[in-house]
Amino acid sequence: MEDFFSNLPDEVLRSIVSFLPKESTLQTSLISTRWRDLWNQVLVRHGTTQDVAAAVAQFLARFEDHDPLKHPRKLQFHFAQHTALFASIAADNKLLLDFPGENKHLERNYELQFILTKDHITHHTFHPTFIVKTLYLKAVSHLASSVASSIVSTLEQLEKLVIVECIGLQSLCIESESKLQKLTVLDCPQLKFLHLRTSKLKNLTYSGPLPRIWPESHFNLSHAMLDFRQGPSCSDFKAQDFNQTLLTIKNCETLTLCEWTFETLIWPSISPTGNFIFYNIRELWWIHNHKAENSMDVLVSFLKLCPALEQLFVTDQPSNSWAFRSPQEEKPFSIYPPSLRRRLLRLPQNPFVPITGAGKMVLSNKKLKLKLRAELAQQQNNISEVPSSSNSLKSLLDAATPTPRLSKRDKHRKLRSSEHPPKEANKETETETEGSANKKNKKRKRKVEGDDVANGAPDNTPQKNSKKKKKLKKNKKKPKTAEDNGSNGGGEVPEATELTKTNTATSQDNGDVPTKVYVGGIPYYSTEDDIRSYFESCGTITEVDCMYFPESGKFRGIAIISFKTEAAAKRALALDGADMGGLFLKIQPYKATRANKTSDFAPEILEGYNRVYVGNLSWDITEEELRKFFNNCEITSIRFGMDKETGEFRGYAHVDFGDSQSLKTALTLDQNVLFGRPVRISCAVPLIKKPGTRKSSTVDEANGDKSTSSGSGKMNGADGDKSSSTVSGKMKRRTCYECGEKGHGFLECPKKQTGAATTT
Amino acid sequence: MKMMKPYVWLQTSDDSIQQVEQEIAMFCPLICQEIIQKGMGSSKNCAICLPQQVSPAMLSLILDYCRFHQVPGRSNKERKSYDEKFVRIDTERLCELTSAADSLQLKPLVDLTSRALARIIEGKTPEEIRDIFHLPDDLTENVEVEEEHVDDRSVDDLLSFINGNDGGKLNILTILIFVFT
Structure with missing residues (x-):
């Protein structure tokens, strides 16, 4: 055997190595001289x-x-x-x-x-x-x-x-x-x-x-990084030479620009007209390489041209580290156009020195200047502890993506501002985002808050810096207690109601009826009258729509109750988790789309998408037999579902038809027996494009957010321990196999749970 | 009357000659080539000479494999489970089989056996692997240490290769540092 193994050609050995997991691959390089480079041959x-x-x-x-x-x-x-x-x-x-x-x-x-x-x-x-x-x-x-x-x-x-x-x-x-x-x-x-x-x-x-x-x-460029901090390549560079480039970057979303480039090349050519505006810039990376007195004015005048700006990063020569400024929502700086949306800062671990967005005060132009300058000074002190900027740059970019949260927060804020004095609201939003940010960022953020406190004296000399650090430690405890108060004290109740409020608000957005509620977990033996009398205390009931099992026609423990008023529906929602005949009710806002999905997962026919899903197929099915089965239809292609890892057939197929008529005939064949099995035929779900770009991913997350808010509502009813906090980011992205909805896994599926609850 | 199945004659390393159904033997690219290009194997006198690595025992194993996979209409599941059972043999024979299959250019079987061998190697230390396959340890301790040091760069390289993260903006720099060094 010694011979056989050693005589295997390199090609075979390489293929063996290629089947190994990556860690073992590296190990093989230590076996012998022959194996040394097998994995990485040149x-x-x-x-x-x-x-x-x-x-x-x-x-x-x-x-x-x-x-x-x-x-x-x-x-x-x-x-x-x-x-x-x-x-x-x-x-x-x-x-x-x-x-x-x-x-x-x-x-x-x-x-x-x-x-x-x-x-x-x-x-x-x-x-x-x-x-x-x-x-x-x-x-x-x-x-x-x-x-x-x-x-x-x-x-x-x-x-x-x-x-x-x-x-x-x-x-x-x-x-x-x-x-x-x-x-x-x-x-x-x-x-x-x-x-x-x-x-x-x-x-x-x-x-x-x-x-x-x-x-x-x-x-039109959408992302441009023009890092010309080394200056022009030739001395006779004029502003008009840059005009062409300026046009290409006009509609950028992300722009990196040098201060001198703007000052000497862009500003002279646009200032006379005054209507040259970078409408699309959301992220600006500013290379601040002038030490001149008016350097802040340059930045400020550029910011005036960017009405859609969301994030600003500032760096100065020669290091690559970026300071990150991200002002808060409440009080827009006077220099910004009012539409400017700003975001609370999320900081990566180390290298970014925040130009703290002091949200609590209105800053004038002058104050902002002072502030930026102070921060830059402080940043220079901190540069020595910057290890690798580009790495955390990415994490920062990653952290910066979830925009939709903002809109949700906005809603909260609006709700809150009616209840609390504005100052407190401000604090609460801060703690809130702190909760959502991960732990690593937490520390940093407290520091930021600390900075806010220390901002009374904007000129930060290095000596003061050390003093500030001490201060910081003291301050650390403050936000924590504030947070505790927020969650332990009366904070919880309003939050819960707010959640439902936002829920109803979002459901309104979806075109759903806020006066309807979904009630699950009703005992099977209940009649419509029982349900009516149970919920009568909440308000006038206009309609009770009971759900029945399709096979037996028996009540399946789910009812959609329509109330006359929204308030009544809300009172009914408050009954979530209440006891009815020994079972715990699950009550949540009614969603129009949910009814379809929970009853039976059958996607609707989409025009131009003539693909059906054929399920419950026999293992021995061949393409020919499937074609025979659909003999009246014009089939363009058949794709069998394979297991991605093992390549095994999974018992279903997707069939494409040439026209919608064939599709309809195919759908009538549902439940016909093929190879001794009733075949399940339904419309296929169009492939959802993976979130590749930033925009689509944010949209995605917005959806995830919505469904988790409703999902957490559900879970509160099922088992109170699983609060919304357990719904991690991972869960948001997961799609349920049972009902096809986002935001919860298969095990937490409301459909399944009601089934389980009713059978026990 | 049914046609008699065509047979081919194969000569293994120990000079023994056996008769095999042609359609099964044709599964091996090497044999297929001999039959089509050189017209060999039609009689006992001009039997196809198989490579050294193919012993009669291995040939029968390989033919079993071909016989199973040559039948059309088997489901992937069946094929998979057959393959799994097929390579459940001791390491020594597995190596022999790999070498024989490789010499017959039977790529699916080479892949199958390589995968099985990889499973044996997986998770073992180099020391253990040497023991199993009786490989000489021609890397002395010193060299090994040195080697590890030299390979440092390659580890990064591999990692960056595996991760293949699409560096945005300034990250390109880091990637370049990784890959180009």
Whole structure:
């Protein structure tokens, strides 16, 4: 056996390694010299400059996406003299090309031209299984420039191009019809001319001296990072040279801008008209590199151009750390347009020094200036303890996403402000968000609050800083007790009612009837009269709609009760969890959509979506037999449901029909027997797109929020211990298998629970 | 009258010759190639010479495998459970089988056995793996330590590869540091 195992070819060993989980994969490198590099083999090749493109193409063709360790995902190609190409494949269709060159070639300047239009793509004989969507080009030198262009010209599907540390690169021309969406150029100090012939570019990241940018066709960037803190690349740069670029960034959502860029290039060209406004900017990253006296004015004048701004990050030269300012909702600064929506700050652990949003006071222009300055000073003191900014930058960006909470909070606030004096309301919202933020942030936030307290004296010298820290410790306890008071004292009751209020409010938004309530868990033997008499005390009942089991026609313990007034419905909701004939009632606001979903999960026919779900199929079913079953319908395709992990058939299929008539005939075949099983046929649920962009994810979360609020209501009835606090973020995203609703798992499904409650 | 099933003649490593149904033998790409391209195996005299690694015992195992999978209309579940039982043999034979299957270019079986071998290796220390497969320990202690150090970078590389997180904005820098070093 010794022989057999040792004689296995590398390819087999590599495939064995590829089946291992990642941790074990690394372990195998310690078995023996032969195993050392199996997991991470580098293909070394030698050739001439002309061969490189073909070699890379072949390298890509061999790589298997499904089995990334089978073939080496690293290529080392030596060409010319002292020049090599290191290519490696990374996840998410990334290809990295590194040309580590000798220093002596570096001083030679060169130009790069990437043409990605269809006519120019050189088609090669290889058909790569790995489609490059992201390309990183690093350290392309004068010698390798032709190689780089010829490689890029074969990448038809390129969506993202990153060019880094290309010393000597003087002029860059990128031409792409439609695919290219992101362009990143970092640290190319000699770049003087950037010619963009792209129409779909959405994302531009640039760091380095400002080159002359020539966007040939008009396009709108949605994210632009223009980090020109090193100044213009040539001395005779005029404001009008920047006009073209200015137009492309006008409709940005996220913008990173240098102060000097705005002051010297943007401001002069827009100030006469006065109606040039960045309507879409939500996030502004401000590079504050002037030490001049009027530097705050520059920022302020820019902020005036951004009516939709939600977040502002400020940094100063030369470090990369960002200060994060995010003012509060209550009292808008006078300089901002009133529509400005602002968010409470959520801070990552360390490196961000907040420019504290003192929400409790109205700040004048002048005060804001003082404040910003003070914070910047303080930030500089703290810079020394900044480890890695980019990492937490991301966490910050992540933390910044959930916008919809704000709207919910708004509602709370409105409700509260009628009950409490405004100052207290302010405090409460603070504690509230504190609760929702994770623990790591908590500490930081208290500090912020502490800062608020200390803000009476805005000039923070470093000595005072240390004093402040002491103060902070003292202050730490304060918010906690406030929080405790909020939750232990009378706080709970109003909160609960508020919850129902918001519920009814949201249900109104959905077009639901606020006078209706859902009552579950009624004993089976109850009659309509019993229910009426039980709920009579709440108010006048106009209708009691009892639910029955479809098979037996017996009462299933659920009733929808319509009251004459909303107040009566609310009183009925207060009875949630009450005892009726030995069972605990579950009462919650009635949702119109719920009735359909709880009774039987049958999606409606969507026009143009002629796909049905066919369930309860026999294991031995074949496509032919299924086609025979639907012989009167025009079938375009059949897809069998497979288990994602094991690849096993799961007993259901999706069938696409050519027209809606076929769909309707197919639906009539529901419950017909096929292979000894009654087949279940219903309309398929259209695939919901995964939340990829920020916007859609926030919408998603909004939905999640809504359903949890109703879900928690349910759970209060079922078992009081499970309060809404147990509904974690994970749960919000989970979809119930039972009823298809978001916000609760299969086990907590209201449908299932009522079933369980009634049977016991 | 029914046609007699075509047979092919196969010669294993110990020079024994056996007769196998053609459609089953054709399941192995190597045999298929021999039959189609060279017209071999039609009689006992021009039997197909199988590679060294294929012993008669292994051949019969492989043919069993082919026989099962060659039948159309089996459900995935059946195939799966058959495969699972099929590789429930001792490690020694498993290695032999892998090597034989590889020599016959029978890729599905190679995958199956590799997966089984991977399951054996999984979670074990290098020391244990060496014991199981009687592999020589040609990495001395010193080298090993050094090796670990050298591999540090590769671990990062692998991690960044696994995570493959799409660095937004400034994160690109970190990723680059990871990958390009």
